[in-house]
Amino acid sequence: MIAIEKSGTIQTFTRLPNEWNDDKGYHINFRKITNKEDYGFYNVVTPEYDKVTQQLSQIFWDADNKVFTYTVNNIDFDATYTFEVKDEEGNITEETKPAYDKDKLKADIISNAKGDANNLLSPTDWYSSRKAELDTAIPDSVLADRKKIRDKVDAIEAEVAALTTVESILKYTYNFND
Amino acid sequence: MAITKVTGNVLSDDSVSYDKLGVEFTASSALSGTAIDWDVAQVFTKTLSGATTFTYANDEIGMVKDLVLTGDYAITWPSGTKIITGTYDGSVANLIQVVKTAAGQYWLSISKEA
Numbered sequence: 001m002i003a004i005e006k007s008g009t010i011q012t013f014t015r016l017p018n019e020w021n022d023d024k025g026y027h028i029n030f031r032k033i034t035n036k037e038d039y040g041f042y043n044v045v046t047p048e049y050d051k052v053t054q055q056l057s058q059i060f061w062d063a064d065n066k067v068f069t070y071t072v073n074n075i076d077f078d079a080t081y082t083f084e085v086k087d088e089e090g091n092i093t094e095e096t097k098p099a100y101d102k103d104k105l106k107a108d109i110i111s112n113a114k115g116d117a118n119n120l121l122s123p124t125d126w127y128s129s130r131k132a133e134l135d136t137a138i139p140d141s142v143l144a145d146r147k148k149i150r151d152k153v154d155a156i157e158a159e160v161a162a163l164t165t166v167e168s169i170l171k172y173t174y175n176f177n178d
Numbered sequence: 179m180a181i182t183k184v185t186g187n188v189l190s191d192d193s194v195s196y197d198k199l200g201v202e203f204t205a206s207s208a209l210s211g212t213a214i215d216w217d218v219a220q221v222f223t224k225t226l227s228g229a230t231t232f233t234y235a236n237d238e239i240g241m242v243k244d245l246v247l248t249g250d251y252a253i254t255w256p257s258g259t260k261i262i263t264g265t266y267d268g269s270v271a272n273l274i275q276v277v278k279t280a281a282g283q284y285w286l287s288i289s290k291e292a
Binding site for chain 1: 255258
């Protein structure tokens with residue numbers, strides 16, 4: 001990726017534009033230039049960072065290294081936010097809540113896991129319907145597969161319940177193919 | 179006495195033939211440098227050998243010039259240039275037509291053989 005600062009704004013490009021207009025004139029076949037720096041284009045250096053626990057700053061010009069880059073900042077998982085609440089009598093009070101609600105994050109994971117499990121179970125639901133209506137036996141392999149899916153949800157719920165930090169919750173993943 | 183000024187009384191309708199036009203309308207010139215003198219020819223040709231910055235001389239509003247350019251290099255046109263249509267293709271000959279629409283304003287279209 002490359003970037004250029006123009007009128008105080010940094011524009012990024014995946015590669016040089018094929019046409020470019022600047023105070024030197026209107027350039028066509030611009031990708032054929034041999035030295036993009038002559039026109040103010042410099043490489044963008046994106047530092048390595050943990051996409052769950054860190055975030056990048058706004059892009060900025062690093063004059064020492066002659067590149068556009070970012071700084072890496074740790075996300076404050078203990079951050080809170082305050083908001084106003086009006087009670088029944090019209091009194092306004094302030095409440096503070098964590099920016100990252102662990103219980104909500106956990107609930108979301110479990111809800112998603114149950115949704116995924118439901119999608120996996122639905123193709124064989126008709127066996128259950130047939131069993132209920134006609135008392136036709138469900139094949140053992142189907143029963144085993146469906147039990148495995150439900151057991152996996154139970155395992156996910158237990159694992160998620162045991163998570164204690166926002167970071168561990170955000171990094172938690174599951175896979176029904178395990 | 180030689181005629182030094184043409185007036186409507188001298189020229190009848192449809193009387194100016196191609197032969198009577200100046201070289202700026204009739205000639206083709208192979209550009210050796212990067213300065214395009216609009217008085218010199220109607221058509222300019224050039225094979226680029228590197229990144230090229232063209233400049234204009236004697237360009238007047240309403241004039242149209244044709245350039246046949248080849249060479250896969252970056253080209254810089256004078257400030258005030260607007261690309262109306264087309265994309266330069268360095269692998270073939272490109273016909274570039276430039277119209278001076280106002281002071282410091284050039285509208286440019288690029289085409290090539292189909």
